[in-house]
Amino acid sequence: MESWMEKAGNIIKNGGLVAFPTETVYGLGGDALNPQSSQKIYAAKGRPSDNPLIVHISKFEDLAPIVSEIPSCVYALRDAFWPGPLTIIFKKSDLVPYETTGGLDTVAVRMPVDPIALQFIAASGGYVAAPSANLSGRPSPTKAQYVIQDLQGRVDMILDGGPTEIGLESTIVDVTGDMPVILRPGYITKEMLEQIIGKVDVDPTILDVACKERPKAPGMRYRHYAPKGDLTIIKGTPEQVISFINEKTTENKEQKEVVGVIATDETKDRYWADVVKSVGERQDEASIAHRLYTILREFDDEGITRIYSESFEEGSMGQAIMNRLLKAAGHHYISL
Ligand code: AMP
Numbered sequence: 001m002e003s004w005m006e007k008a009g010n011i012i013k014n015g016g017l018v019a020f021p022t023e024t025v026y027g028l029g030g031d032a033l034n035p036q037s038s039q040k041i042y043a044a045k046g047r048p049s050d051n052p053l054i055v056h057i058s059k060f061e062d063l064a065p066i067v068s069e070i071p072s073c074v075y076a077l078r079d080a081f082w083p084g085p086l087t088i089i090f091k092k093s094d095l096v097p098y099e100t101t102g103g104l105d106t107v108a109v110r111m112p113v114d115p116i117a118l119q120f121i122a123a124s125g126g127y128v129a130a131p132s133a134n135l136s137g138r139p140s141p142t143k144a145q146y147v148i149q150d151l152q153g154r155v156d157m158i159l160d161g162g163p164t165e166i167g168l169e170s171t172i173v174d175v176t177g178d179m180p181v182i183l184r185p186g187y188i189t190k191e192m193l194e195q196i197i198g199k200v201d202v203d204p205t206i207l208d209v210a211c212k213e214r215p216k217a218p219g220m221r222y223r224h225y226a227p228k229g230d231l232t233i234i235k236g237t238p239e240q241v242i243s244f245i246n247e248k249t250t251e252n253k254e255q256k257e258v259v260g261v262i263a264t265d266e267t268k269d270r271y272w273a274d275v276v277k278s279v280g281e282r283q284d285e286a287s288i289a290h291r292l293y294t295i296l297r298e299f300d301d302e303g304i305t306r307i308y309s310e311s312f313e314e315g316s317m318g319q320a321i322m323n324r325l326l327k328a329a330g331h332h333y334i335s336l
């Protein structure tokens with residue numbers, strides 16, 4: 001009898017879509033070498049088709065056929081971080097359709113470490129194109145139930161692997177130029193990359209907290225990873241942040257809003273909001289990353305209309321956490 005994994009693999013080989021767990025977030029998979037499959041992925045997510053997909057492989061030997069060049073630093077990156085939460089951008093080969101790369105001559109490739117993901121990719125013929133398995137603009141799914149909420153009826157199968165371990169998308173590094181460049185921060189930090197391959201640049205647009213620190217009108221900025229409630233990030237000393245958020249909470253409650261706060265274990269008991277959720281201890285970056293999208297989704301389910309979050313700039317993963325939080329907030333950021 002056909003196993004679930006064979007069934008999932010055959011769906012992909014026949015041009016269908018399967019959502020699957022990885023160590024970062026759930027992915028929405030299709031055959032990366034089939035242009036119709038990639039078009040289906042964009043349609044299912046409601047994603048603009050110029051936003052490229054990541055091609056997932058299950059073994060390093062499968063990399064060469066889909067890229068036109070493997071820069072030497074990639075072998076060191078492989079030894080250090082693959083399989084794992086690192087996506088590498090290469091010049092693509094002719095095997096990869098432009099539908100998968102959003103029209104680009106480059107292709108993003110990742111080898112996840114999650115055993116279900118690896119088995120599924122192998123069962124699917126080796127090349128699974130997958131963005132995160134959420135509707136475009138929503139927080140990436142960290143549990144199968146969130147994939148069901150967003151995509152049920154739009155995919156042929158959902159593989160449930162339980163909650164994802166990391167909870168934030170992979171780090172993306174582009175190695176097609178003279179100097180490697182981080183295009184998206186993640187669990188693998190700049191410092192970790194630099195230990196292996198020397199100096200790495202960071203795309204300046206992911207570091208631009210400072211120049212966007214004034215709250216902007218809703219809809220002025222492209223929102224991504226966004227909850228349904230209106231999210232604002234507040235930066236300052238713990239005392240400043242707590243009293244500012246409590247003042248706002250009083251105002252918002254008078255206007256019949258339901259208020260949620262993203263706090264830490266150290267501060268969670270001091271807020272007056274309707275619902276207060278802790279991302280864990282402030283020192284525990286892995287916990288913050290792990291909890292973030294789940295909390296945003298929980299606020300949606302609980303009907304929260306107004307959300308305030310503490311700011312998390314410190315630490316080595318601070319960049320990745322703040323990059324996602326700022327996008328989720330449509331860059332509503334108040335520095336006290
Ligand atoms: P997601 O997994 O939903 O975050 O989607 C894949 C991400 O990878 C998108 O943000 C893309 O912009 C990025 N990506 C995929 N391919 C490329 C590429 N060739 N160059 C730059 N970024 C890419």
Ligand code: MG
Pocket residue numbers: 131132140
């Ligand atoms: Mg995504």
